[in-house]
Amino acid sequence: MYEWYSMLAKPAFAPSAGVFGPVWTFLYVIIALTFGYVFYQIIRKRIPAVVGVPFFFNLVLNVLYTPVAFGLRSLEQASLVVLGVFVTIIWMMVRVWPYSRPVAYAQIPYLLWVSFASVLQFSIMSLN
Numbered sequence: 001m002y003e004w005y006s007m008l009a010k011p012a013f014a015p016s017a018g019v020f021g022p023v024w025t026f027l028y029v030i031i032a033l034t035f036g037y038v039f040y041q042i043i044r045k046r047i048p049a050v051v052g053v054p055f056f057f058n059l060v061l062n063v064l065y066t067p068v069a070f071g072l073r074s075l076e077q078a079s080l081v082v083l084g085v086f087v088t089i090i091w092m093m094v095r096v097w098p099y100s101r102p103v104a105y106a107q108i109p110y111l112l113w114v115s116f117a118s119v120l121q122f123s124i125m126s127l128n
C-alpha cells in the first residue's frame with residue numbers, strides 16, 4: 001500500500017517517512033486527551049453537545065485520510081480530506097474556546113502539523 005506513495009514525486013521539503021510515525025503518535029495523544037475531555041464534559045452537561053460536532057467531524061475525516069490516500073490512491077480526494085481536517089481543527093478551536101481554553105491551545109500542534117501536511121499533500125498532488 002505505501003510503496004505507491006514512495007514512488008510519487010515529492011517536493012524538496014517533504015520529510016522522510018520516519019518522521020510521520022513519531023509526529024502522529026504525539027498528536028494522537030493530544031487528540032485522545034482533548035477529544036476525550038470534551039466528550040466527557042458533554043456527557044456531564046458541562047459543555048453543550050454542539051461543541052462536540054467539529055470534534056466528531058474531525059475524527060471522521062482524520063480516520064478517512066489513510067484509506068482515501070493509500071487505499072483509493074486518490075491524491076485529489078486525499079487533498080479534500082486533509083483540507084477538511086484543517087478546517088475542522090479551526091472550527092474545534094473556535095467552538096471549544098469559551099469552555100476550555102487549554103483544549104483550544106492544545107490543538108495548536110495539531111493545527112501546525114496539518115497545515116504543513118496540507119501544503120505537502122497539495123504539492124504532491126500538483127507534482128503528480
